[in-house]
Amino acid sequence: MEAVGQKIMSQFKLELSPLKEPLGFIRVLQWVFSIFAFATVGGYSGSTGISVQCEGGGVQEVTAYFSYPFRLPTYPYQVPRCQGNGTAWVDAYLVGDFSSSAEFFVCVGVFGFLYCIATLVLYLGYLHAYREKNRGPVLDLVLTGAFAFLWLVSSSAWGKGLTDIKTVTSPSVLVGLIDTCKVAGNKCVPGALPSVGRLNASVIFGFLNLILWGGNCWFIYKETPFHKPANAPAGGEEGGEVSSPSGK
Numbered sequence: 341m342e343a344v345g346q347k348i349m350s351q352f353k354l355e356l357s358p359l360k361e362p363l364g365f366i367r368v369l370q371w372v373f374s375i376f377a378f379a380t381v382g383g384y385s386g387s388t389g390i391s392v393q394c395e396g397g398g399v400q401e402v403t404a405y406f407s408y409p410f411r412l413p414t415y416p417y418q419v420p421r422c423q424g425n426g427t428a429w430v431d432a433y434l435v436g437d438f439s440s441s442a443e444f445f446v447c448v449g450v451f452g453f454l455y456c457i458a459t460l461v462l463y464l465g466y467l468h469a470y471r472e473k474n475r476g477p478v479l480d481l482v483l484t485g486a487f488a489f490l491w492l493v494s495s496s497a498w499g500k501g502l503t504d505i506k507t508v509t510s511p512s513v514l515v516g517l518i519d520t521c522k523v524a525g526n527k528c529v530p531g532a533l534p535s536v537g538r539l540n541a542s543v544i545f546g547f548l549n550l551i552l553w554g555g556n557c558w559f560i561y562k563e564t565p566f567h568k569p570a571n572a573p574a575g576g577e578e579g580g581e582v583s584s585p586s587g588k
Contacts, residue, residue: 358463362559367463370552371456373545378449380542381442381498384408386534388509390518394422395525404432404514408446409439410505422520432518436508441494441501445546448494452487452549470563477563484560488553495546502539509534 358364385407393399404417412434421428459480462470470476507513511530515521521528 353468354465355467356464358467362556363563364460364463366552366556366559367456367460370549370556371453371460373549373552374449374453374456377542377545377549378446378453380538380545381449382408382446384538386509386536388511388514388534389531390511390514390521391529391531392420392422392518392520393527393529394420394520395523397422401531402518404434404509406434406509409442410437410501411439412436412505412508419518419520422523422526434508435517436504438501438505441497445494445498445542448487448490449546449549452491452553455483455487474565477560478565481557481560481564484553485557488550488557491546491550491553495543495550498546499543502536502543505539506534506536 359368385405387403387405389401389403391399392402400420402417402419404415406412406415413436414433416431416433418429419432421430462476470480510533515528515530518528520526
């Protein structure tokens with residue numbers, strides 16, 4: 341193992357020139373946008389709320405918090421019961437589990453981020469070995485194409501999940517789900533809409549990654565043996581027919 345490690349280190353040759361080429365420059369952009377994609381989702385937390393006024397009582401603020409991975413039924417919030425003269429509160433829950441699409445999107449972002457690091461090390465330190473054999477560019481092309489497909493699927497799924505999250509966390513929808521608000525004489529007023537600007541940005545970053553990874557397939561394809569320049573015509577064939585041997 342030590343000999344293998346020494347061999348790998350001996351082959352390392354730092355070259356920054358790939359960063360000036362589309363092959364390396366686009367990979368850097370993919371690395372940055374992958375971070376933006378999963379970070380805007382993974383670190384999100386928000387809240388929604390309403391104002392509840394029991395019949396003959398004061399106004400009570402009800403706030404429901406939620407965060408990644410958006411298993412909304414696991415986030416309880418308290419609502420006044422509005423029974424008698426007491427101030428008893430009961431637990432209520434948001435509706436909908438959107439963790440599958442959110443976690444899938446974050447997973448694609450994290451693995452894309454790690455793959456970008458690995459390939460940047462390859463481009464900057466082992467570009468000569470990468471281009472010596474056909475297997476490296478071909479494998480890179482296949483994996484890059486696979487990531488482009490995963491960005492398409494995960495961004496579409498997460499976009500649909502985000503639309504549903506906006507719907508079920510809307511304060512007006514929350515009013516319709518709370519039993520206290522259904523009792524005649526009680527008054528419920530929806531609060532401000534949840535701030536989901538970061539989540540909207542995550543979907544945009546997801547589709548930008550789709551464009552970057554899909555477009556980069558062309559530049560990796562040019563490194564493979566499938567893309568070969570047209571051969572120049574042979575010199576002996578230029579200028580018409582080939583003369584026959586003398587005497588014939």
